[in-house]
Amino acid sequence: MRVAVIGAGVIGLSTALCIHEQYHSLVPSLDMEVYADRYTPHTTSDGAAGLWQPYVSDHGNLRETIWNKETFDYLLGHLGSPAAKEMGLFLISGYNLFTQPVPDPSWKNIVLGFRNLTPKELELFPGYSYGWFNTALMLECRSYLPWLTNRLTQRGVKFFHKKVESFQEMFAQGVDVVINCTGVRAGELQPDPELQPGRGQVIKVLAPWVKHFIITHDIKSGIYKSPYIIPGSEFTVLGGIYQRGNWNEENSAQDHKTIWENCCRLLPALQKAKIVEEWSGLRPARPCVRLERESGRHGHRHAEVIHNYGHGGFGITIHWGCAMAAARLFGSILEEQQLGSPPQPRL
Amino acid sequence: MAAPKVAVVGAGVIGLSTALCIAETCPSCSVTVLSDQFSPNTTSDVAAGMLIPHTYPGTPIHVQKQWFKETFTYLFAISNSGEASEAGIHLVSGWQVFKNTPKEELPFWSDIVLGFRPMSKAELQKFPQHQFGQAFTTLKCDCPPYLLWLEKRLKATGVQMHTRKVADLWELHSEYNVVVNCTGIGAHQLVGDEKLFPIRGQVLKVHAPWVKNFIRDGDGLTYIYPGIHRITLGGTREKESWSLSPDPGTTKDIFDRCCSLEPSLRGAQDIEVKVGLRPSRWCVRLQREVLSQGGVKLPVVHNYGHGSGGFSVHRGTAKEAARLVGECIAALQGSSSRAKL
Numbered sequence: 001m002r003v004a005v006i007g008a009g010v011i012g013l014s015t016a017l018c019i020h021e022q023y024h025s026l027v028p029s030l031d032m033e034v035y036a037d038r039y040t041p042h043t044t045s046d047g048a049a050g051l052w053q054p055y056v057s058d059h060g061n062l063r064e065t066i067w068n069k070e071t072f073d074y075l076l077g078h079l080g081s082p083a084a085k086e087m088g089l090f091l092i093s094g095y096n097l098f099t100q101p102v103p104d105p106s107w108k109n110i111v112l113g114f115r116n117l118t119p120k121e122l123e124l125f126p127g128y129s130y131g132w133f134n135t136a137l138m139l140e141c142r143s144y145l146p147w148l149t150n151r152l153t154q155r156g157v158k159f160f161h162k163k164v165e166s167f168q169e170m171f172a173q174g175v176d177v178v179i180n181c182t183g184v185r186a187g188e189l190q191p192d193p194e195l196q197p198g199r200g201q202v203i204k205v206l207a208p209w210v211k212h213f214i215i216t217h218d219i220k221s222g223i224y225k226s227p228y229i230i231p232g233s234e235f236t237v238l239g240g241i242y243q244r245g246n247w248n249e250e251n252s253a254q255d256h257k258t259i260w261e262n263c264c265r266l267l268p269a270l271q272k273a274k275i276v277e278e279w280s281g282l283r284p285a286r287p288c289v290r291l292e293r294e295s296g297r298h299g300h301r302h303a304e305v306i307h308n309y310g311h312g313g314f315g316i317t318i319h320w321g322c323a324m325a326a327a328r329l330f331g332s333i334l335e336e337q338q339l340g341s342p343p344q345p346r347l
Numbered sequence: 348m349a350a351p352k353v354a355v356v357g358a359g360v361i362g363l364s365t366a367l368c369i370a371e372t373c374p375s376c377s378v379t380v381l382s383d384q385f386s387p388n389t390t391s392d393v394a395a396g397m398l399i400p401h402t403y404p405g406t407p408i409h410v411q412k413q414w415f416k417e418t419f420t421y422l423f424a425i426s427n428s429g430e431a432s433e434a435g436i437h438l439v440s441g442w443q444v445f446k447n448t449p450k451e452e453l454p455f456w457s458d459i460v461l462g463f464r465p466m467s468k469a470e471l472q473k474f475p476q477h478q479f480g481q482a483f484t485t486l487k488c489d490c491p492p493y494l495l496w497l498e499k500r501l502k503a504t505g506v507q508m509h510t511r512k513v514a515d516l517w518e519l520h521s522e523y524n525v526v527v528n529c530t531g532i533g534a535h536q537l538v539g540d541e542k543l544f545p546i547r548g549q550v551l552k553v554h555a556p557w558v559k560n561f562i563r564d565g566d567g568l569t570y571i572y573p574g575i576h577r578i579t580l581g582g583t584r585e586k587e588s589w590s591l592s593p594d595p596g597t598t599k600d601i602f603d604r605c606c607s608l609e610p611s612l613r614g615a616q617d618i619e620v621k622v623g624l625r626p627s628r629w630c631v632r633l634q635r636e637v638l639s640q641g642g643v644k645l646p647v648v649h650n651y652g653h654g655s656g657g658f659s660v661h662r663g664t665a666k667e668a669a670r671l672v673g674e675c676i677a678a679l680q681g682s683s684s685r686a687k688l
Contacts, residue, residue, distance in 0.1 A: 079473070085614040090557040093440040093484075112470050113482055121461050121484070124427055133462055133484075135440075135470070135560070209437040209489075209575045211559045233557040269431035 001029050003330075004170045006189070007181030007309075008036035008159070009043040010141055010319045013148035015179055015308055018323035019330050020155050027334065034152070035170075037163035040145035044183055045315060047202060047281035049230035049237035050088065050140040051213055052317045055223050056096075058106040061288055065106045067321025072110050074320045075137050088143025090233065093135040094213030095121070097128035102219070104132075111136045125266070128216065136213075139316050140232055164189070167305055171298035177333060178305045179326065184284035186309040192290070195310055198283035199246040200224060201255040203263075204235040207273035214267060216240075224283075224313055227262035235276055238263040242313070244285060251278045286310030291322055293329050304333050350377045351676045352522065356513050356537075357529035357651070358382035359391040360488070363497040364661045365529050365650055368669035370504040373676065379523070380501065383512040386494035390531055393550060393623030394658060395572035395579035396435075396488035397561065398422065399443075400456050401656030405630030408455050414663025416459050421662045422486045432575075435492025439573060440484040441561030442466055444477035444608075449565055456659075460485045474608065477564075487561075488658050489574045513537065517638055520645040525675045527648045527668060531626040534651045540632070543652055545624035547588035549597045551580040551605075553615035562608045567655075569604040571612070578615070580605040584655075586627075593620040628652030633664055635671050646675035 005016040016034055024030050040046055052075065054068045078084055079091065095117065108114040117131035125131070149159070164170060167189060170178050182189060184197050210231045218226040224242035231237075240262055241255050256278060264270050286309075294305040308326045311318055353376050355366040366380050386392055400415050402408075426436040444466070457463040466480035474480065498508065513519065516538065519526050528534060535543045555578045563570040572579040580601055598620050606612045632652045638645040650668040653660065 080610045082610070082613065084611050085557065088557075090559065090611065092559045113464075113467055115462065115464065118462055133440075138557075207432070208556060209432050209435075211437060211439050211573060231559065268427060268429050269437070271429040272432045 001027055001031065001177070002175045003030065003032045003177045003179065004175040005032065005034045005179040005181060006036065006164050006170075007183055008034055008039050008145070009181065009183055010045040010145065010315050011183065011308055011311060011322065012036065012179070012181035013145060013152065014319045014323040015181055015326045016157060017148055017151055018320070018327045019179070020152065020157060022327050023330065023334065024155065032157045034157060034159045035162050035164050037161070039159075039161065040149070041142055043141070043145065044281045044284070045141040045145060047200070047279045048141060048316055049202070049232060049239070050138045050144075050316055051092070051230050052137040052139060053215070054105070054107050054314050054317050056102065056105055056217060064289060064318060067318045067325065068107060068314070069110045070321035070324060071318055072137065075139060079137075083147070086143065087147045088138070088140030088233065090138050091135055092138045092213055092231070093133065095125070095215070096132040097125050097214065097216045098130040099128060099218070101130045102217075108134075138232065141316065167303070168298065171301070171303045176304065177330065180305055180307045181309060183309055183311075184282040186284070186290075186307070192286075195284060195286050196244055197247050198224070198285035198312060199241065199243040199248065199280065200239060200283055200313070201241045201251060201259065201278070201280045202237050202239040203256065203259050203275055204237055204277040204279065205270070205273040205275050207231070207236040207270055209269060210236050210267065216266060227259065227266050229263055229267055229270070236273065238270070242283070247282065249280050249282065251280050283313045284310050284315070285312045289318065289322060291325055293333065302337075306330060350375055351524045351679070352376070353378045353525045353527060353672060354519050354523040355380045355527040355529055356382065356516070357531060357533065358385045358494075358508065359389040359529070359531055360490070360494065360657055360661045361531065361650055361653060361664065362529035363494060363501065364665040365527055365668045366501055366506055367497060367504070368662075368665040369527070369672050370501065370506050372669045373673060376676070378506045380506060380508040381511045381513055383510065385508070385510065386491040386498070389494065390623045390626065391494060391657065392490045393548070393621045394490065395550070395570070395574065395581070396490055396493065396658045397572050398460070398486045398488070398659050399563070400454075400659040401654050402455070403628075403630045403654070403656070411660065412455050412459070414660035414667075415456050416663070417666060418660055418662040419459050419486065422488065426486055430496070433492065434496040435489030435575060437487055437489070437575065438484055439487050439561050440482070441563070442470065442474075442480050442482050443563045443565055444471070444474045444480040445565035446477050448479040457481075457483070476607075487572065487574060492575070516647060517640060517645065520638070520643060524679060525646050525648065525672055527650060527672060529650050531651055531653075532624045534626065534632075534649070538649075540652075543626060543628050544587055545589055546627045546654065547583060547585040547590060547622065547624055548581065548655075549583045549593060549601065549620065549622050551598060551601055552577040552619040552621060553580060553612070554578075554617040555612055555615040557611065558609060564608065569601075569608060571605050571609050577619075580612070589624065591622050591624070593622055625655045626652055627654035631660070631664060633667055633671075635675060646679065648672050648675060
């Protein structure tokens with residue numbers, strides 16, 4: 001059985017690994033390939049700071065809340081393992097700031113030590129009158145994607161540097177199941193008006209004295225439009241840009257100014273930080289994640305696509321829960337094929 | 348008295364912060380720091396500089412609390428300014444974990460640090476050998492940066508600093524009007540204080556920049572304190588040991604203990620070993636004394652014996668020492684004006 005995963009960001013690679021881990025021993029003929037025109041460090045995932053944190057409001061999307069939790073618990077379980085450092089996985093604490101009281105998020109019991117901020121803590125952040133403190137996880141893709149790639153390579157999964165133009169192209173080659181993890185450009189393979197780029201820009205600085213993430217929220221303007229500061233293992237990521245519908249991957253001088261001024265106002269200690277890099281990327285924004293099977297035919301053969309895209313600005317946060325859901329869909333494909341296939345001749 | 352001349356002996360965190368407080372409160376004073384060692388070779392440079400107080404048995408708790416509060420407030424303001432990175436001051440959050448629930452569940456400083464609360468069950472799962480814990484956010488003073496920043500502030504106010512080994516406080520009587528003794532463990536020999544004793548601490552400074560939270564065992568022996576560039580792993584508390592040489596067996600023991608609290612430390616790089624002698628005492632010696640020989644008097648203000656709590660109370664004791672210096676100067680001016688009659 002030939003499986004082609006299209007896309008090598010955090011979604012593509014983790015879905016590939018999850019399916020391979022669960023089914024390779026059951027289906028010895030499982031032959032998996034990854035196709036992508038961009039690999040780490042040039043994927044959308046590579047630009048993300050890597051903080052596990054869902055959006056402030058889940059809009060009643062229970063499936064996604066569960067996938068977020070599954071991802072957090074999975075990663076938390078790996079924290080004490082020797083692989084953690086190689087994966088780019090570590091604990092981090094920090095602040096979420098608001099200008100008015102807000103309801104607790106759906107993930108308050110998923111993260112560790114969630115609580116409201118005390119008045120003294122709020123003194124640190126003039127202009128913000130309410131907030132949360134909690135301990136969460138960082139998963140840095142510039143380490144995690146190579147780690148996933150190594151695990152996949154060890155399992156014999158093959159990688160191809162190729163832009164896939166259509167699902168038909170894969171089926172014509174003899175692929176049985178396509179896993180569509182193409183992120184923001186999924187519309188090129190199959191039009192999806194609900195999928196839009198959510199352009200972000202970040203400044204990477206050297207500020208190792210910053211030990212907490214600080215994420216501000218402006219409920220009126222929307223998620224990621226308010227400054228945020230996320231310290232990584234090497235660099236600290238400054239951001240606060242979200243432009244829906246903007247496909248431009250070039251850095252904008254205006255956005256740079258917005259990010260820098262807002263972040264320095266938020267954290268005066270950043271003033272002496274050295275700027276190392278600037279990066280822009282397109283969050284694959286969608287009202288909800290598209291995670292579903294699409295069955296069809298290619299000639300007289302059965303053709304299956306499992307879609308797993310549209311994770312917006314929470315791909316890392318939700319990735320493993322989605323990978324497992326995609327693996328379950330894959331399992332259902334296998335089950336149907338077993339039931340539908342003619343009995344094997346006994347020798 | 349025109350421009351009273353004040354000598355501060357000692358250039359660790361206590362000496363430098365005391366000199367700065369004196370310069371701030373007595374602008375007419377001429378202040379000089381004298382020390383045989385400056386950063387990076389002081390006891391303070393070995394310490395992690397975490398603001399987690401040590402409890403002095405001989406000092407009233409309300410006094411210690413006031414010292415800590417003043418220090419915390421002072422450093423909190425710096426940490427939130429553009430000077431934070433140069434001064435080496437930053438906030439850090441983490442956990443203090445206990446194998447057995449402590450008798451005193453609320454330390455005296457719990458309402459001064461930020462967000463102090465018991466750890467949740469989920470948080471404690473990360474520490475299977477520990478039954479109870481406290482989570483909070485506090486400040487860290489990284490050295491050498493903090494000491495170098497203090498030196499810079501001192502130079503800007505006109506304070507001179509000289510490398511000089513003072514063998515006897517009396518030798519300063521002809522050059523200075525008041526002497527401030529901030530010699531830490533050096534006071535044992537300098538003023539013959541038998542109540543002052545070293546508690547030897549060995550630490551490792553390692554590169555592990557993914558460790559963002561502090562972890563401390565409530566027994567005070569094992570701790571992981573993330574600094575700007577290095578993590579301080581500790582430690583030991585060896586009473587009456589004067590050895591400044593690192594012990595390799597101890598190094599391995601510290602590393603193993605810290606790795607059992609934070610397994611990812613196995614991947615730490617560039618391990619550097621350091622030793623410091625905590626200048627320990629029943630209580631901080633913060634008092635005036637008048638030395639006299641042959642009718643000549645030399646007022647002295649002692650400010651030493653901070654043990655493992657130097658950083659936590661330094662600004663508070665520095666301010667008190669500066670106040671005592673003010674008293675000494677007032678007394679000298681009073682007696683000199685009486686002498687004119």
